[in-house]
Amino acid sequence: MALGCDLYFCECVLRLRQTHPDVTVEAAVPCPSQADAWPPDQRGRYERLVAACDFETLVSACYTPACMQRRDRYMVDHAALLIAAFDGSPGGTRYTVEYAMRRGLEIVDLPIVLEPAR
Template structure:
């Protein structure tokens, strides 16, 4: 049911001021705010199923937060992959993190076999189409995240923005 499902959209590390430094206090604060929104979605909105697109940055952090909450909350995590080889060019450490999340999630949905120029847009539309709520970590500038937020709003889906 869409009303109990939430997806995430947000930037990759290169778009944050701290880049890949997850120990930066600003990154730690952002992750805290993201966790707070996820808990709010569970407690106030009755969200039980979360969708993540499994990109580096926001998607990964959200997935890890949901997995950590699974022990205390009755929630599930679905990883929606734009293509089978999404992580093919990532650094080894990022690929290991990615694969660890995939092993722990409840469901993996692969939208297509190989990368195509539109596969990320297709993934983002899938996430919104299959959700009743969108949590967006966004700086407000034109981007893939901005396009996803605009698509969600065009469909009159509620969007909770976490600005940085």
């Protein structure tokens, strides 16, 4: 899981699990040190969410330059559907969406509505 939408989506599915006990949640963790540099409040949130998941899959035993993409490929390869909040920017979400498209995975792209600056 990463900062941002990954954590929000995890919280939503954990809430859904309360009324639908057949729902399971898996945390795909790229490496043990993923959250080490995050702000303390977000690191605590991440740790609580991972602990609440039914499964935790550690994709790489240590950080490597490729472990985040390896985690993204793992998620796509084990998914029946990809739900993405994607604005077209380069980065991990773009890589994941493009990989899912190449794999023929169904994708639901949630629109991102930006509030005008005040």
